[in-house]
Amino acid sequence: MRRGGPAVIAAFTILLSASSIAAPTAQATRTPPAETAAWTPVLTPLDPRRETVKRNLSGADRSALLNDCWPGYLCVAAGEGDGQHTVYELYYCTERSLSNFIDAGALNNNQAGNAVTHLKDQQRRIKRSIAANERERVVGVDWRPIWYIDPC
Known part of the structure; x- marks a missing residue:
């Protein structure tokens, strides 16, 4: 379990990085309300x-x-x-x-x-x-x- 721990953490870090990069792009395309x-x-x-x-x-x-x-x-x-x-x-x-x-x-x-x-x-x-x-x-x-x- 200790040997697999770094791999799980690395995979989780990559997942978070990818989602934080995609989120601003989706938000930036919204039109602000009048x-x-x-x-x-x-x-x-x-x-x-x-x-x-x-x-x-x-x-x-x-x-x-x-x-x-x-x-x-x-x-x-x-x-x-x-x-x-x-x-x-x-x-x-x-x-x-x-x-x-x-x-x-x-x-x-x-x-x-x-x-x-x-x-x-x-x-x-x-x-x-x-x-x-x-x-x-x-x-x-x-x-x-x-x-x-x-x-x-």
């Missing part, structure tokens, strides 16, 4: 006491949420890369960090008083300011240079 091109916009922090996030929205649902943004709220929309959208309804004035806010989006600053929303770059420099209840309620935003949002 949803791998999508991303998830993330805004932090989010306070669940009065703030919400709604994901996987159609363009029509996104527009309806932005247009019907509640009084006292800042509503922020970002695309998900697959035709769907995410909308955040923000109430508190806490500065927020953004990730995966890519390309075009929109917001509606429907806050009370003279609340001004500031969109900031990576160094927290203000790139754009949007006053509450501007003439155009829903405002288009280029998210590419924006890393932070300060609601008020």
Whole structure:
């Protein structure tokens, strides 16, 4: 049995080597699913006491949420890369960090008083300011240079 042991181990090693060579080839020919091109916009922090996030929205649902943004709220929309959208309804004035806010989006600053929303770059420099209840309620935003949002 001891003399046959090395032969069995060698045969087993060859079998494993052959299967590990064949496995990547079969896996490499698979087509990745279409949803791998999508991303998830993330805004932090989010306070669940009065703030919400709604994901996987159609363009029509996104527009309806932005247009019907509640009084006292800042509503922020970002695309998900697959035709769907995410909308955040923000109430508190806490500065927020953004990730995966890519390309075009929109917001509606429907806050009370003279609340001004500031969109900031990576160094927290203000790139754009949007006053509450501007003439155009829903405002288009280029998210590419924006890393932070300060609601008020």
